[in-house]
Amino acid sequence: MENTVQLEEQFNAKLDKGEFIEPKDWMPEKYRKTLIRQISQHAHSEIIGMQPEGNWITRAPSLRRKAVLLAKVQDEAGHGLYLYSAAETMGISRDELLDQLHTGKAKYSSIFNYQTLTWADMGAVGWLVDGAAIINQVMLQRTSYGPYSRAMVRICKEESFHQRQGYEIMCALAAGTPEQKAMAQDALNRWWWPTLMMFGPKDSESKNSTDSIRWKIKRETNDELRQKFIDRTVAQAEHLGLVIPDPELKWNEERGHYDSGEINWEEFWNVVEGRGPCNHIRLKVRVAAHENGAWVREAANAYAAKKAKREAGSLVA
């Protein structure tokens, strides 16, 4: 029997060669724990993320927008399920995962604890929130754990429509009446900073970052990804004729990047720790949906049991 040191050496050698880790492979306990935490948080984010947009399905301004929004929210349910499946390959059950979400033990992306107050928020969420998510997810396509990587490849294929439909909403509003343009600007004002917070704490203060990079779970750091998002988004805002609410935002020729102002980290930690505008209601709605669906799950079980019994009966006869 090989000892842990040897196994860990083999594991690291595999990572160094750029190989993927698969479910039955030996892995350090902390690698498993880190990934279960990260994949399940990601799955929970997709599931909770259905709420701020689901909120607008009945009020979408046209049939086209409504169909699009429905499809997008459906995709988010799908992405949640891909990710739950990936997490389950590490030996945690779906029941445990849902339980962790419902009891508040597991976290989800703080961005979904903000309200979607106007239709323009559907534009801003698609454009900015999905835009930020894509930057993170494109990186995660090359994450070292096979099932997570495969789920991310699927998700990335589907996600780009989300960002485009959001930007299209912003374009329509920005080219509309002064009131509509003001609505778009207001949405950008409210969503800009929370979106930047999606990339997580600064590298210097991120306690999970070092291990994640070493194990190739993440390939780029929080700050690198945040910078990439800012650099990509400025021109898109300019095209809309909207102003990003950061007076310190300025092109830095020397760095080849935009410089930007400091994030309100107090707000960040408040929302992470459960004191955001919607933390309470998001969880309440999610738990109610699960509890109200209990009879459907029981009925499906009863039906499956009845059918299995019948099939067994007909075999005997």
Add this chain to the structure above:
Amino acid sequence: MSTTDNQWPLWEVFVQAKTGTPHKHCGSVHAPDKEMALQNARDLYTRRSEGTSIWVVPATAITASSPEDIGPFFEPSNDKPYRHPTFYVTPEGIKYL
């Protein structure tokens, strides 16, 4: 089955993208029976016409090789390079071989 079990059995999903190509593993779903497994797989993995056919297989029915045995398990083919066309020397200028 206990009433507290909410998660249902796990099914592995294989989708054929178009006729003439193999079914490829694309993920898994939970479902109480095979019909619902098929419907759940359809809803989850073919929202954009990605498939012409789906297989669902109870995850418990799959037997897999284990990574610890990978060396000895696949070893028998390692010493048979003559199974590859590059093993053979062909005279210069001879085509269609």
